[in-house]
């Protein structure tokens with residue numbers, strides 16, 4: 594028996610992600626999904642971003658981890674934060690993101706950050722309703738990672754190269770990592786910085802502001 598399929602079958606998860614993406618846009622929120630291997634500096638980048646903005650832009654954070662609430666404890670003094678504990682799963686899914694978002698104290702933020710579980714593989718396959726996916730690579734991981742984990746770089750719009758304060762001490766070429774990543778994703782915006790030393794955080798924050806402006810007003814220059 595043949596079954597005629599006249600429209601693409603979209604998974605329930607993808608539909609949920611798309612409708613949340615649209616809702617968040619209508620509310621004026623740019624949703625940024627941060628992915629990286631464990632320890633690349635996702636939470637440190639969010640701490641630096643919140644400190645840079647202080648209260649100039651409102652932001653909230655949903656932070657995913659396999660166990661513990663440690664990242665939420667770090668971020669809560671700086672911004673409304675919900676910890677999403679996956680209980681063993683190596684990535685976040687949209688249902689958990691939605692539950693966390695519903696527990697935030699307010700519905701409207703300029704920026705909502707989702708920090709995924711540290712993992713350069715599985716999170717690449719899950720749409721969390723974000724408008725912008727940002728992959729972090731740190732200088733201690735080796736500049737070969739974009740070529741070895743291409744899907745994460747292919748599905749991202751920006752790449753942070755973190756821990757640049759360590760460049761004098763580690764064999765890492767920003768040029769090689771950027772070249773390999775752009776072979777996979779030519780449109781990738783690249784931000785070398787140091788979250789710990791607070792270096793080049795302003796450039797990253799300006800990029801976020803311009804991305805939000807573009808989302809809300811695509812005709813704006």
Ligand SMILES: Nc1nc2c(ncn2[C@@H]2O[C@H](COP(=O)(O)OP(=O)(O)OP(=O)(O)O)[C@@H](O)[C@H]2O)c(=O)[nH]1
Pocket residue numbers: 629630631632633634635636637638664710711712755756757758759786787788789790
């Ligand atoms: N030297 C240096 N260390 C950094 C920098 N950013 C983060 N670190 C350190 O790297 C370690 C991991 O940073 P986190 O911000 O916890 O990294 P993460 O990606 O959130 O880690 P997971 O949530 O466990 O995946 C911490 O010891 C930070 O102090 C940086 O720019 N330079």
Ligand SMILES: [Mg+2]
Pocket residue numbers: 635636637664708
């Ligand atoms: Mg973290």
